[in-house]
Amino acid sequence: MKLKTTMLAGALLLAQLSYGQTTDPSPYCVAGYDDLPEPWSHYISNVTLGSLNNSTGDTAYAAPHYVYYNNITAPDLRAGSTYTLSVSHDLTFHFIAVFIDYNHNNSFSDSGERVLQQKYSSITSPASTASITIPATATPGTTRMRAMVFESDNYIGATNAEPCTADTLEWGETEDYNVNIVPATGVNEISKNNADLFYPNPANGVVYADQSFVGKEMTIYNVEGKVMRHGVIGNKKIDVSDMAPGQYVIKVINDSGVYTQRMSIVR
Numbered sequence: 471m472k473l474k475t476t477m478l479a480g481a482l483l484l485a486q487l488s489y490g491q492t493t494d495p496s497p498y499c500v501a502g503y504d505d506l507p508e509p510w511s512h513y514i515s516n517v518t519l520g521s522l523n524n525s526t527g528d529t530a531y532a533a534p535h536y537v538y539y540n541n542i543t544a545p546d547l548r549a550g551s552t553y554t555l556s557v558s559h560d561l562t563f564h565f566i567a568v569f570i571d572y573n574h575n576n577s578f579s580d581s582g583e584r585v586l587q588q589k590y591s592s593i594t595s596p597a598s599t600a601s602i603t604i605p606a607t608a609t610p611g612t613t614r615m616r617a618m619v620f621e622s623d624n625y626i627g628a629t630n631a632e633p634c635t636a637d638t639l640e641w642g643e644t645e646d647y648n649v650n651i652v653p654a655t656g657v658n659e660i661s662k663n664n665a666d667l668f669y670p671n672p673a674n675g676v677v678y679a680d681q682s683f684v685g686k687e688m689t690i691y692n693v694e695g696k697v698m699r700h701g702v703i704g705n706k707k708i709d710v711s712d713m714a715p716g717q718y719v720i721k722v723i724n725d726s727g728v729y730t731q732r733m734s735i736v737r
Contacts, residue, residue, distance in 0.1 A: 491541035491596045493531075497576040498614060500635035501644035502534025510641040512619050512710055514699065515596075516558035517645060519615070520545030528560070530643040537645055542611060544648035545697060555586055555733045563621040563642060564590040567631035568651065570615045572608040578633035587631050590621075606728045608651045610689055610721075611697040615647045652695030653721050653730060668720060671733035675711035679703050679722070686724045690733070693717050710735055 495501050518521070522545040534690040547553060559566055569578035569596035576585070586600040616633055620642025625631075635644065667680040676703040679688070683703050690699040690710070698713060703722070715737050721730045 474556055476492050477537070477681050490491070492538045493536055495536060495552070495644075495646060497536060497577070498571075498616070500536075500636040501618070501634065501646070502536040503620065503635060503639055503642050503644075505533060505535075510562075510579055510621065512563045512621060512642045514559050514561055514617055514645050516556070516644050517617050517647065519555040520547055520553050520648065520687060522647065524645075524647070526642055526645075529731060531645070539645060542647065544650040546652050548652050549604050549608050549610070550606050552601055554599060554626065555602050556597050556599045557586065557619075558596055559594060559618050559619045561593060563593075563612040563615050563619050564625050565621075565628075565631045566619050568600070568615065568617045568634070569633045570602075570665070571613055572605055572651075574609045574611070576628045583631075584631065584683075589679050602610065607723060610651050610700070613649050613651050613669050616644060617647070618642060618644045620644075645703065653689065653691050653719060658699075668727075668731055668733060671731075672736040674736060675709070676707040676714065677710055677720070677733065679706050679708060681706065682709055683724055686722050691719045691721070693719075 511530060513528060513529050514526065514612050516525045522542065524542055525662055534551055555568060558569060566586070567584060568589045569583050570585055572583055573580060582605065585602045585651060586598060588598045618631065618633070620635070620639045622639040622641070625639070634703070684706055686703055688703050688708065689697060690703060692698055693716070698718065699708070699710070713735050715735050718733045718735060719730055720733050721728065
């Protein structure tokens with residue numbers, strides 16, 4: 471009997487390791503649980519968003535019940551587009567919450583980054599859902615998302631869920647994921663005839679920006695949506711001398727909106 475129990479425990483651990491890549495949340499805050507004063511089983515069984523569909527069964531990840539699934543392909547989420555987020559779970563906890571670090575500052579506490587929340591009094595289904603729109607100002611590229619189910623005596627009268635668990639939450643499970651924010655297409659797109667806003671096009675070593683874009687945030691993407699250059703336009707010049715020839719999209723946010731323009735680099 472003891473041998474069977476040991477083999478079962480080993481099989482469960484192996485299955486969890488095959489799902490999860492790491493149990494280290496850094497540089498983000500602690501998200502595990504202490505199971506005190508006595509252990510209760512709360513779990514996430516599935517997270518779905520865009521092309522992400524990760525099922526992990528009806529058991530929590532091994533104590534302290536935190537896992538970062540960074541070995542799963544990140545779904546592409548286009549800025550300005552709306553997606554259905556779904557988290558399946560058990561029904562015996564106080565909160566279900568999901569956070570996305572839209573500005574990449576290694577925190578989930580900024581305004582608008584809690585994208586799903588349900589409190590115990592409104593949970594009637596084993597799946598919590600939300601319709602989320604990716605902000606046009608979201609920083610492009612690989613972005614951390616955190617899904618949580620948890621119970622705590624300290625949260626019985628609470629209004630909002632928090633993304634960290636250090637010394638405050640007794641029971642639950644937290645799963646972190648990567649999502650990939652890609653730029654919006656056709657948002658205030660600059661006319662091809664308006665050649666004095668970004669020029670020359672095609673470009674070789676330097677792209678010049680219109681004066682209205684100086685001091686504004688700029689991002690250049692390749693055709694696959696990967697961020698190739700990101701920063702603030704300092705003196706009208708954007709150095710592209712180290713970028714491979716090809717087709718790109720340049721996006722700038724100024725006081726009147728978000729602008730994108732297709733750009734070619736030649737040598």
